Amino acid sequence: MTQLLVLAKTPVPGRVKTRLCPPWTYEQAADVAAAALSDTIVAVSSAPATRRTLVVDGDHPAPAGWTRLAQRGRWLKDRLANAFADTAGPPTVLVGMDTPQLTAKLLARAADFTDADATLGLAEDGGWWALGLRRAGDASVLRSIATSTPETGAQTLTALRDRGLRVTLLPVLRDVDTAPDARAVAQMCSTGGRFRSTVEAMTE
Known part of the structure; x- marks a missing residue:
């Protein structure tokens, strides 16, 4: 089974989701980030796994039954690679906190290595929302790829294939960077979810 x-990132005003400002305040942006993280944790908690780990920047606590691990590295690309290295063992799927529309069904697809060495979920903005690896050492390819660019996802796919890995592509998702993103993604989320209710309350 997969971990x-x-x-x-701990939802601290002024440190998370600053591209939501304007139209929202730093405090509102932090509320949106907290809601996105909460719904992501709910989805991950409902998916089968040998272990669930919150790899966090800051002091946000891990949910009950989870492991907590501090992010390590100056740059995001190194923090991503180190997250795999520091939890090396079983096949692993890593997701962020920017796709609160995530479901247990999508996670199950990301964790299916039957005919793959890696699984990759590309994002509409050119990045990626999920990366699954059968072997943690293959995450080393991330260290040479610039993050947060329109080519990040495509470059990650190329690097994985150049390493000789069989890659299964997952559905493309929209992540939350701007207020229009947040409003669009909220409509994809469950009506009972925290993200949808948080965003709808801000846009009324």
Whole structure:
């Protein structure tokens, strides 16, 4: 069975989701980030896994039954690679906190290595929302790829294939960077979810 990692940043005003400002305040942006993280944790908690780990920047606590691990590295690309290295063992799927529309069904697809060495979920903005690896050492390819660019996802796919890995592509998702993103993604989320209710309350 696969272990699941959530790479997250503690929702502190002025340090998270600053591209939501304007139209929202730093405090509102932090509320949106907290809601996105909460719904992501709910989805990951409902998916089968040998272990669930919150790989966090800051002091946000791990949910009950989870492991907590501090992010390590100056740059995001190193923090991603180190998250795999520091939890090396079983096949691993890593997701972030920017796709609160995530479901247990999507995670199950990301964790299916039957005919793959890696699984990759590309994002609409050119990045990626999920990376699954049968072997943690293959995450070393991430250290040479610039993050947060329109080519990040495509370059990650190329690097994995150049390493000789069989890659299964997952559905493309929209992540939350701007207020229009947040409003669009909220409509994809469950009506009972925290993210949808948080965003709808801000846009009324």
